[in-house]
Each structure stands twice: as C-alpha cells, then as structure tokens.
Amino acid sequence: MTTEELLRQLYDQTLTGNGPAVLDLTRSGLAGGIGPETLLYEALIPALEEVGARFERGDFFVPEMLIAGKAMAGALEVLRPLLAETGAESIGTVVMGTVKGDVHDIGKNLVNIMFEGAGFRVIDLGVQVAPEKFVEAVAEHQPDIVGFSAFLTTTMPMFKANIHALTKAGLRDRVIVMVGGAPVTQEYADAVGADGYAADASAAVVKAKQLIAGRRSAALPA
C-alpha cells in the first residue's frame, strides 16, 4: 500500500468510526515509516474535521460523531508519545468540565474530541465540577482556555459562579473562559462575562484558535 493509499484509508475509516481499522492503519503507517505528524495532520484531523462538518450539516448525528471520535482517540493513544518525542507542540491546553449540578456530558465530550483532533491538549474534569475544582485545575495546569459546559437552564448560572471563583482566586485574567451547551447563547455568554461561546463543537475549535491567537498577539511587545 502506498503512503497515499494508507492515508486515504485512514481518513475513510476514521470518518466511519471503524476503531480497529484506524488502529491497524496507524500502526501499519508507523511501521512503514510514515511519521506520526503525517498520520495526524493528513488523515486523522481532516477526517474529524469532515465529521464535524457533516454534523453541522445534519448528515451525521451524535453516534456517528462519537464513534469517529473514539476511533481517533485510539489512534491518538499510539501517536501521542511519538508526537511528544518529535517535539510537536500542542496548539494550546484546555481544561473542560460540565458544571456542578449537571451530569450531561455528551456535548462536552464532542467538543473534547474536536479539540484533541485539532491538536489541543485537553484536561477533562468530568461532570458536576464545582467552582473550586475548576480553580484548582486552572492553577495546576495553567491552561490557555477553561471551558464550562451546561445542558440545563437551571445549571447555566454556574458559569457566573465559576467565573467569580476564578476572579476571587486571582486567575481570571490568566485564562480564556469559553462556555457552551444546548441552552447557551452568545447573549448569555456575554452576560456572564465569558470570553467566548460557540454553538457547536467545530465552531468551538475555530473560536478557541481565534481567542488564543488574539491573546498571544496582544502579549507580544509592541
């Protein structure tokens, strides 16, 4: 199999969420001398971007996105240590969690998949994450972004509580706050003082990149 054929198959099998095939092709590619970055950036990430695009168009629903994400996660387990060896840097670190009182995490997990696929390092705190846990994680990992997810109108107010906790801990200015979830809107994100909001997982990645680029360029000396 040529490199092009293998990358094509890896792309196709990731798109359809065939985990065992994705893992086999990843290992075959590495054994055949294809670099981990090539496998990631020329097959896996484009496949996941296409998954996100199909989801946005309504061609894919949650299960298709989840199985594609799981397939890619399997490949990433193999590639991650190799990418670290090559010195490939993540494009940013994200701490994510579903807010206290809320156990819904499918949306958050889809966002995590898209972030990882785009080259971010994701630290997932899980569900029902209390404000103090977010504060601890931001202090410990010093992420570029902290993401709060809520699925219920009754738990959305925790965004504000989390932001207040970050402010109180003196960490608010050190991290970009993104919020999301089915009931969340741009207006609500603005009202609670978040830096960014996105309506879906693909848009979240685009927004995150914009926000990080903005912050890094603002930090450059004039």
Next chain:
Amino acid sequence: MIACGALAGHVREIAARRGWPLHVRSLPAQLHNRPGQIAPEAERMALDLLGRGYRVVLGYADCGSYGALDEVCARLGISRLPGLHCYDVLAGPEAIAAMLAREPGTYLLTDFLVRSFRASVLAPLGLEDHPELWSDYFGHYRRLVWLAQAATPELARRAESVAAMFGLPLTVIEVGTTRLERALEAVIAKGPPAHAAANPP
C-alpha cells in the same frame, strides 16, 4: 392542538373524555433527539392550520427548544403548555426541580418512553449498532424515575426492563394525567377566539 407524539395519546384521551372539540395533530416524538427541528416543524404545521381557519394551540412545553417555541407562539399569537419539558407538565416543575436537585443523575421516564424506549432512545442514539456507546450516553445516571400515567403490569414490566439495561434502581411515581389535563384546560382557555371551521382538517 399540535402535540408532541409523546403526549398526543393522552391529549386525545382527555379531549374525548371531556367532550372538547379538539383535533390533535402530532409531530414525531423523535424530534426531541434534534430539538432544533421542533419549532420549525410546529410553526410550519401551525401556519398551515391557521391559514385554513383553525384556532391552534401547541401541545408542547419548551422541550429543549430553549425559547424557539415561545418565539413561534409570539409570532403566531398562539400558546403552548407551561414548563421546560413534558416532565414538568406531568409531575409539576417544583417536583422535577427538587428531584434533579436531590440527584442530578436522575433519568426520567414517562409511559411513552417506557413503551417506546427502543424506538425513541436506543435506535436514534445508535445503541443498537454501537452498544459500546452506552456509557457515553448514560454513564452518569444514578437512578431512574418513572413518572407513570397509568402503571399497568405490562408497562411496569417494561420499566423494570429499562432499569435493568441501566443497572439502576427504578422509582415509580404515579403522577397520572391530572396536571396535564389542567394544563390543557388553561392553554385552551388562553387561546384566541375560535374562528375554526366546523370540520377537522
């Protein structure tokens, strides 16, 4: 009444018992898996019926439309059932809020969901083809509460079988349809004066 498929059967039964001149058109309950489609579908049907001279009310709560159904109601001058979900309509919003505050990992069932769990939940979530996704969807739930409208032995058996899939304890709360009936009375009374045709569409 344009009603969610999950409520339409109960609405028909109540309307027949009360002798209301209410014709029920239902939209598929599966729209709840893509709640963004509920408001456009309801609006399309409402416009059609209003255009034909019927008085229209929505047999929906907010149902995950996050205000989009309220916008439809405001645009068309029609009303909907109160609450965030049919659970609020059936059991009361305070009871549901208290239940979720006590245990956020509460998965709620109604008779409709118990009866159609395979078609309404397992199939659309891809769990029949990909059972490995179960924990992705339901891994954080800690208990099931069946808000029963009519807890027949057959439904009770099915509810137990759903609980067995989750491997979680099942609590049965017999809420009946009294609250739904009161909500229907109110929403029908709220609607604009009838200028309906004598015959159903």
